[in-house]
Amino acid sequence: MPVESSKPFPKKRCGVLGATGSVGQRFILLLNDHPHFTLTAVGASPRSAGKKFSAAASWKQGIKLPERIGALVVKSCTPEEFKDEVDFVFSGLDSDVAGETELAFLQADIPVFSNSKNYRLDPLVPLVVPTVNLNHLDLIPHQRRYHNLKQGFQVCNSNCAVIGMVVPFRALMDKFGPLERASMITEQAVSGAGYPGVSSLDIFDNIVPYIKGEEEKLGAESRKILGSIQDENTKLSDAEGLLVDGTCTRVPVIDGHTHIVSLKFAKSAPSVEEAKEALRSYVSDAQELGCPSAPEISIEVMEEDDRPQPRLDKDKGKGYTVSVGRVRKVENGAYDLKYVAVSHNLVIGAAGGSILNAEAAVLKGYL
Amino acid sequence: MPVESSKPFPKKRCGVLGATGSVGQRFILLLNDHPHFTLTAVGASPRSAGKKFSAAASWKQGIKLPERIGALVVKSCTPEEFKDEVDFVFSGLDSDVAGETELAFLQADIPVFSNSKNYRLDPLVPLVVPTVNLNHLDLIPHQRRYHNLKQGFQVCNSNCAVIGMVVPFRALMDKFGPLERASMITEQAVSGAGYPGVSSLDIFDNIVPYIKGEEEKLGAESRKILGSIQDENTKLSDAEGLLVDGTCTRVPVIDGHTHIVSLKFAKSAPSVEEAKEALRSYVSDAQELGCPSAPEISIEVMEEDDRPQPRLDKDKGKGYTVSVGRVRKVENGAYDLKYVAVSHNLVIGAAGGSILNAEAAVLKGYL
Amino acid sequence: MPVESSKPFPKKRCGVLGATGSVGQRFILLLNDHPHFTLTAVGASPRSAGKKFSAAASWKQGIKLPERIGALVVKSCTPEEFKDEVDFVFSGLDSDVAGETELAFLQADIPVFSNSKNYRLDPLVPLVVPTVNLNHLDLIPHQRRYHNLKQGFQVCNSNCAVIGMVVPFRALMDKFGPLERASMITEQAVSGAGYPGVSSLDIFDNIVPYIKGEEEKLGAESRKILGSIQDENTKLSDAEGLLVDGTCTRVPVIDGHTHIVSLKFAKSAPSVEEAKEALRSYVSDAQELGCPSAPEISIEVMEEDDRPQPRLDKDKGKGYTVSVGRVRKVENGAYDLKYVAVSHNLVIGAAGGSILNAEAAVLKGYL
Amino acid sequence: MPVESSKPFPKKRCGVLGATGSVGQRFILLLNDHPHFTLTAVGASPRSAGKKFSAAASWKQGIKLPERIGALVVKSCTPEEFKDEVDFVFSGLDSDVAGETELAFLQADIPVFSNSKNYRLDPLVPLVVPTVNLNHLDLIPHQRRYHNLKQGFQVCNSNCAVIGMVVPFRALMDKFGPLERASMITEQAVSGAGYPGVSSLDIFDNIVPYIKGEEEKLGAESRKILGSIQDENTKLSDAEGLLVDGTCTRVPVIDGHTHIVSLKFAKSAPSVEEAKEALRSYVSDAQELGCPSAPEISIEVMEEDDRPQPRLDKDKGKGYTVSVGRVRKVENGAYDLKYVAVSHNLVIGAAGGSILNAEAAVLKGYL
Incomplete structure (x- = not known):
């Protein structure tokens, strides 16, 4: 509530x-x-x-x-x-x-x-x-x-594609400080392209590994969203140093984007358990302010190996909750942690x- | 030919x-x-x-x-x-x-x-x-x-999931030397799970962000395949130092795996054009030996932004050709290059x- | 209400x-x-x-x-x-x-x-x-x-497959008397087969024109449901004379059966408008009794050419309403009227x- | 051949x-x-x-x-x-x-x-x-x-939608004389609507029970195709008396139309076995003339309960063969026989x- x-x-x-x-x-x-x-x-x-x-x-x-x-x-x-x-x-x-x-x-x-x-x-x-x-x-x-x-x-x-980064990142940055770099591969639903949007002949039984104009937005938008407001509320400053690499793909899913995210902290990285705890305990301003549509929880952390999934998880919190699962260490040192997130591209994402x-x-x- | x-x-x-x-x-x-x-x-x-x-x-x-x-x-x-x-x-x-x-x-x-x-x-x-x-x-x-x-x-x-790494990697390693690390996110077809395999109720209008036992294989198998044979053909040695991080997802596609790959060279990285040229000019031993089923080309490099796609590209070279597209620089320094590959999981992959x-x-x- | x-x-x-x-x-x-x-x-x-x-x-x-x-x-x-x-x-x-x-x-x-x-x-x-x-x-x-x-x-x-016949038939029989024969072609959702049920390899990008044991049930079950209770509530009698011909197919839809129905009245047939009015004004016993889960309307008649559709209409009345559209004359005399119905196979159908x-x-x- | x-x-x-x-x-x-x-x-x-x-x-x-x-x-x-x-x-x-x-x-x-x-x-x-x-x-x-x-x-x-009637009907009429009436319900592939054609948002996980302008064509076109050429090749005459009733639906299938057909002969009806034999033994003029693209067989009769299916059967005879299965008696007397046919809407159908x-x-x- x-x-x-x-x-x-x-x-x-x-x-x-x-x-x-x-x-x-x-x-x-x-x-x-x-x-x-x-x-x-x-x-x-x-x-x-x-x-x-x-x-x-x-x-x-x-x-x-x-x-x-x-x-x-x-x-x-x-x-x-x-x-x-x-x-x-x-x-x-x-x-x-x-x-x-x-x-x-x-x-x-x-x-x-x-x-x-x-x-x-x-x-x-x-x-x-x-x-x-x-x-x-x-x-x-x-x-x-x-x-x-x-x-x-x-x-x-x-x-809608940056949701999978910025909501969990906010929770993590609040506890563990700034991020240095991130990678995001998206598997985006067709409703993100509007109507009539994606032709069935293009996406049935198929993946399209490109969404025009999408990858360019990931870095700039997430740096602005994760940035701060300064100078007596007269200036927005980007989150410094966060370098984002992204690949956006379109998949045969109606609603609900899946985000496969890796990230590296600027300072020392939390353990998987610490990260999950930070995500789980995150309370957003929308909740604190008492916005009538705010979800009960902004981030749901899932423990099942095969979750989150867009069809099953996109509607959590009436579409305002971001589901995060598979929080793990990155095995090759390129990043610290990785996870999979699902968000409703037309609700929290639009x-x-x-x-x-x-x-x-x-x-x-x-x- | x-x-x-x-x-x-x-x-x-x-x-x-x-x-x-x-x-x-x-x-x-x-x-x-x-x-x-x-x-x-x-x-x-x-x-x-x-x-x-x-x-x-x-x-x-x-x-x-x-x-x-x-x-x-x-x-x-x-x-x-x-x-x-x-x-x-x-x-x-x-x-x-x-x-x-x-x-x-x-x-x-x-x-x-x-x-x-x-x-x-x-x-x-x-x-x-x-x-x-x-x-x-x-x-x-x-x-x-x-x-x-x-x-x-x-x-x-x-x-079948390592194909998207090892075929292009071989071509690149032949020209530019060993790799230090790689990341692979897969979007795998349901036929990879056999029959009856994946229930329609699990995968229609959905993504499953996990395939049991799959991610663990990526590193060990690719190191062995990309390794060398030594000591007068009495010993296989792994490709040294190649650290792989992977996330395998199942998508509503019948045949044809999509691989989203990033890689970092141990020495200096080629430019995008040099990498594409190396992929394009690669001739595999199967072609050189004259294997009757060998494809005319082992790797097809595609220039269109939105290719390769599994439905359109999996059958190239009767399913023996790997299609590679979107060869680009990685923007945030975690890796040197990235690309998207499509391979036929039941032909070249099985x-x-x-x-x-x-x-x-x-x-x-x-x- | x-x-x-x-x-x-x-x-x-x-x-x-x-x-x-x-x-x-x-x-x-x-x-x-x-x-x-x-x-x-x-x-x-x-x-x-x-x-x-x-x-x-x-x-x-x-x-x-x-x-x-x-x-x-x-x-x-x-x-x-x-x-x-x-x-x-x-x-x-x-x-x-x-x-x-x-x-x-x-x-x-x-x-x-x-x-x-x-x-x-x-x-x-x-x-x-x-x-x-x-x-x-x-x-x-x-x-x-x-x-x-x-x-x-x-x-x-x-x-679940007889719903598309018996609900509209009840409304029509109440006004226009017994039916002589009916035809039903179904396009049934995969959830009707349970879990794991239908393999994705069988139904992706495909139609299966057969559901084991299904067609045989259509006639006997609908005659019993549309029959009467007699002899001081000690005996159920079948709706006499109703002969049903059916073909059941499985389609790549998650929930919601589509029924394509033709019917012939034993006596004189109503016009399309009369039939729609009878469907529209039907009030079921569940509504009259005041069952807490009863839908506000048991049958919704749709006028748009391209409705009902399972994804858009199955959830009407929380899944208890049957949607009926495309009410038309049969053109070749084999039946009087035809229509398309959509019902939620797991709610009203189960x-x-x-x-x-x-x-x-x-x-x-x-x- | x-x-x-x-x-x-x-x-x-x-x-x-x-x-x-x-x-x-x-x-x-x-x-x-x-x-x-x-x-x-x-x-x-x-x-x-x-x-x-x-x-x-x-x-x-x-x-x-x-x-x-x-x-x-x-x-x-x-x-x-x-x-x-x-x-x-x-x-x-x-x-x-x-x-x-x-x-x-x-x-x-x-x-x-x-x-x-x-x-x-x-x-x-x-x-x-x-x-x-x-x-x-x-x-x-x-x-x-x-x-x-x-x-x-x-x-x-x-x-493309009349193929499922006219090819089998020709074989049956050649042996058993004219038809009096027929019913056809179609489950049509999205490629029939051209490109971009059907929006993925309209047809994913869905059925659309209407295709603009399609049902009207069924009767007139099939009567003309099944008619004769007369008066020293100066006049085409429609197949007399054939009354067609049709409902055309769009399904989430890429290529290959499924036709659910019932038919009534003007004279006495053949048995199921006689009908199958007539379909099986049919040799079209395209075969007799020796057209280079003519299929080896124009109609393939399938005995499996669950065939034909568009994904598995549309490509038979390189797309020129029509597959027919589930040949059965109609149970309620409205027609004599029924069957399911699959044809490739872009090859034999276009x-x-x-x-x-x-x-x-x-x-x-x-x-």
């Missing part, structure tokens, strides 16, 4: 940009049951605007499209259309349109929680994985001052991450 | 032990078209012995069971039953019976080409990947002297490897 | 026989959240007896094994071991042991809800699909008299059906 | 329209090994025209793109670009462009073998499945007279059908 916050949690109205896409649909699923956020507006491409959401979206979820949402009329993704109806927006826009659109919302003083890659490395934009670095939200006042805004701001969440970030922003008083 | 051997290739009669299993069936497929080897006897468990092969085996291949083979009466796996009908045997036996059975054949002076793990690390038994170390077959006279045999001997082929070994044994005069 | 029963629902203690298997595990999942049934005893084969359930079972569910259940010590499946700890048992036993075991429980006066095929066609045993024929439970007093029991009885639920049956037995006062 | 034709088979040059698509790539694979047809020109959309084929096509085949083909410069699909370099063309064009383009080739006096649906029901265009109705090619002279052509003509092949048609056209002197 999340530690109960003493502050009451105010109701907020939110919108989703890119609502018809696969991240957008996941936002709708998660928001439909949300205790405090009410989805009041959905935006999509001009082709969809003006239609009822039920007609505009090809709804692909196992849970029925909620009637109230289906009846919403899709808006164009412009701040004018949204500003009177929402307190903030989530963006599941494709990166080719996210740049301009999110900037327009920001400039219109509407807070934006973004899933796109466009602004992730912007020094003024916090890149936040809610079970890792909620403290980076404290850059918001500085960002507002810079843009001369009253309530607007922009917060990004990370690429829409759910944004929602937790928004909950934290409310609890921290930025929203 | 294989370099044509000047020696004529004599006809040989062979048997298959464990013929009803999945490696056994692959032997039958490959031998059915073989220009010089005639399959004359099939052995299986006592439960099957005495039945026609067509009745004893649950034939699971896309190619029809050849009528002649289907009509063979299955024998018990004892040397008495085989010795008058074969010149040598291939063994696709499970490891729980392979130990005793293969030894009995050896002691009965019948040459055995084994796919089991039981004798792979025996210092008297060559562990041979035919596109890597056919010269290790030259231990056969010494093995015969030791066991006091005239024509019998035993040769093993490797675990039955086909044994057949090429037998062809080489004929051409070298041991059979 | 189920119509609320005015009777209070008493707490009951139950056991699961065959608890380690795949139907058994589904029972555990469903019972863990049950408001009125408490799982107090688990039974399995002698090999497992005496171990903690967490050690005996290879738990394969996406939801964690509840700790309390994991700590239960597995019993042998004998009435002595169970009788003091349960009010009744669910049986997920394999048919090779179910016959004798369930009989022993019955004779020991312990009520049994069975998933096995052994007693389904016994004239003294109600064969009940809870959203179709709960009134057949009223045979229980007669069954008890026959066996001279006080509280024991035996109730079976149907083969464990869930038994649980609903038990709830109804409580509400009807038999338990 | 095909009966050897006494006529020598002249060499012909051919082109492929729509060469970059999935049917187009299959044409290239099949033509690359063809003994008499040389692929000399490839056409695709304006976007690809002018590029080398290797650059224009995303080659997705397990066999390497032949170098000679890769070096061909892609042309626009206009007759001017092709007429000096080919004797005829195969069209794998999408139906939205096939109508106009194929007509232009026809009017330019270039023979066209089409895979599109556009002209299949044109009374002047033979719709030919080569193992069923090659005699319909004899309409060509009449078609030429009508269009005032010297050598041009147009021949279509059928939708590109291969066109190639056999072209071979027959050569042997019949039309090309």
Whole structure:
């Protein structure tokens, strides 16, 4: 159970940009049951605007499209259309349109929680994985001052592939200090590519050992997420010295990324048992703050040889928990420890991450 | 094209032990078209012995069971039953019976080409990947002297998972000297687990990040295969200093293992282009000897970002070619180079490897 | 919402026989959240007896094994071991042991809800699909008299493949009278075969057009389920004249059977719209009785051309709702109407059906 | 073995329209090994025209793109670009462009073998499945007279889904007379939808019970294919009275359609054994004519309960043989007999059908 916050949690109205896409649909699923956020507006491409959401979206979820949402009329993704109806927006826009659109919302003083890659490395934009670095939200006042805004701001969440590194790394770094280098091989689910995304002819009975643009993000994003906020909350500094090598592969799995990770500490390495204990006892800021969607545990350590597995473990903590197993010594000295992690690429790795970030922003008083 | 051997290739009669299993069936497929080897006897468990092969085996291949083979009466796996009908045997036996059975054949002076793990690390038994170390077959006279045999001997082929290391490594070591360490993450096909093997409920829409007994083999087997034969062909010595770290995962792919490999040279590392050139120009002993089943090229280097892929690339060179792609620098200094390899786990990684070994044994005069 | 029963629902203690298997595990999942049934005893084969359930079972569910259940010590499946700890048992036993075991429980006066095929066609045993024929439970007093029991009885639920016929057929027969003939082609999920069940090598990228023993059950079971209870609740009579033709195929789907059904009425056929209206407005006895697990709607009629689909629709009504789509005229006169149905083979088609049956037995006062 | 034709088979040059698509790539694979047809020109959309084929096509085949083909410069699909370099063309064009383009080739006096649906029901265009109705090619002279052509003509092949009916039906009708009605449920492979075609998110772990536009074709196409050519080869007449009811579903299979077929004879029905014998002994015109690609047998009857299966049986006869199994009586009188058939949707069901048609056209002197 999340530690109960003493502050009451105010109701907020939110919108989703890119609502018809696969991240957008996941936002709708998660928001439909949300205790405090009410989805009041959905935006999509001009082709969809003006239609009822039920007609505009090809709804692909196992849970029925909620009637109230289906009846919403899709808006164009412009701040004018949204500003009177929402307190903030989530963006599941494709990166080719996210740049301009999110900037327009920001400039219109509407807070934006973004899933796109466009602004992730912007020094003024916090890149936040809610079970890792909620403290980076404290850059918001500085960002507002810079843009001369009253309530607007922009917060990004990370690429779904870095989750397997940054959540366990945070727990380990808190106990054993900085990391020197890491390796990550990913086995990524097809839902990470959106819809229609990966053709069945490409991935049935097959592995594709490459995901365009993915490997490049691993180092930069994880250094930013694992970095610190400094100078009286006016500056984000990268985790120094962490060198990441990665290979990203696509596998025939629907949801849930598998991460095969090795890492080397800058100082002396913990034993396997010490590392597992650090992972097991990790309590994230999302839990401490009492975010309503925060999982009971941020990292579940599994002892079975053959776990975690994406089909069995991705939904732990409603998709917000990262499962870690096979914690072992690296045998050849290239790294200290290795493990296998599974995370839900659409929950903690995308829409759910944004929602937790928004909950934290409310609890921290930025929203 | 294989370099044509000047020696004529004599006809040989062979048997298959464990013929009803999945490696056994692959032997039958490959031998059915073989220009010089005639399959004359099939052995299986006592439960099957005495039945026609067509009745004893649950034939699971896309190619029809050849009528002649289907009509063979299955024998018990004892040397008495085989010795008058074969010149040598291939063994696709499970490891729980392979130990005793293969030894009995050896002691009965019948040459055995084994796919089991039981004798792979025996210092008297060559562990041979035919596109890597056919010269290790030259231990056969010494093995015969030791066991006091005239024509019998035993040769093993490797675990299917080491193929992605040892074939490219041989090519690189020939040009750039010994390796210091390597890392291998595998994404292994379900056919590697035999039949019925992996339950569909375990692997549909899933990854299993563990294969029992597999990771332990990677280091020891690759050091032996990449080692040398010494002391006037009386001793096999391991490749010194090569430290291997591995993680083996099972993926929803039918045939074809994907290997994600990083490696560090003991001396100075070649550039990516130099490494690719070394891989591309590698000619294996199997090609030089003129083995009838040898592939035209042992290693195919691919330049496309998203290759090799198991479904598209496993059958290259009829399953004897290893495809290598994404040859790149390792970004964080833990290793020098990395690449992705795909190999056919049932051809070069199992039955086909044994057949090429037998062809080489004929051409070298041991059979 | 189920119509609320005015009777209070008493707490009951139950056991699961065959608890380690795949139907058994589904029972555990469903019972863990049950408001009125408490799982107090688990039974399995002698090999497992005496171990903690967490050690005996290879738990394969996406939801964690509840700790309390994991700590239960597995019993042998004998009435002595169970009788003091349960009010009744669910049986997920394999048919090779179910016959004798369930009989022993019955004779020991312990009520049994069975998933096995052994007693389904016994004239003294109600064969009940809870959203179709709960009134057949009223045979229980007669069954008890026959066996001279006080509280024991035996109730079976149907083969998972007949669900796609009997639930919609009940709704249609209620409005339009008896059926003359029906055809059913099934596309059945692998979980229907238990664990390990279907080998991945048999079903990946493949269809198997045969399921042993399945097609024979379709006619006899559906005639019994759709039949009536007569002679003052002392006799079950088959639905007369219903002739069923079936072909059962296995497909690469984890959970959820797809049924492609055609049917001909004995009298005049309704129009497509009339048929859909009858399906849509059907209220099952399970709903009317107020069974706690009864779905809000027993049959959901879908209008989209490409629905229902097993991955998207199997979980409707928590797996108790049958989804029906593509209701159309048959074009060539062989039948009147056709449709496609999807049902959850492990919920309404197996464990869930038994649980609903038990709830109804409580509400009807038999338990 | 095909009966050897006494006529020598002249060499012909051919082109492929729509060469970059999935049917187009299959044409290239099949033509690359063809003994008499040389692929000399490839056409695709304006976007690809002018590029080398290797650059224009995303080659997705397990066999390497032949170098000679890769070096061909892609042309626009206009007759001017092709007429000096080919004797005829195969069209794998999408139906939205096939109508106009194929007509232009026809009017330019270039023979066209089409895979599109556009002209299949044109009374002047033979719709030919080569193992069923090659005699319909004899309409060509009449078609030429009508269009005032010297050598041009147009021949279509059928939708891939009708193969499972028309090939076995031809064999049965030859022996037992006309059919009155038939039912076909299909389980169709994803490759039938082209590339990128079916999204992995739609079909992984799923069934889609609908294929747009498919069911409507079954009756009309099969009646035309099974019809006769009359009035001195100037008229095609439909098979009278054959009423077809169909449901087409998409399944997670790469290649190979499964057809579940029931049929009723107009006169008295054969026994199961008689029907199997008729299927087994069927010799198609393609075999009799000695078409080089004709399979040794057009229909393989399988006796195993669980066959045919697409993964194991689609490649029989290099993809030109239809496998038929589970021949049984229909139990409820709606039809006489039923069976399961598997056919390769891209070979006999598409590109291969066109190639056999072209071979027959050569042997019949039309090309």
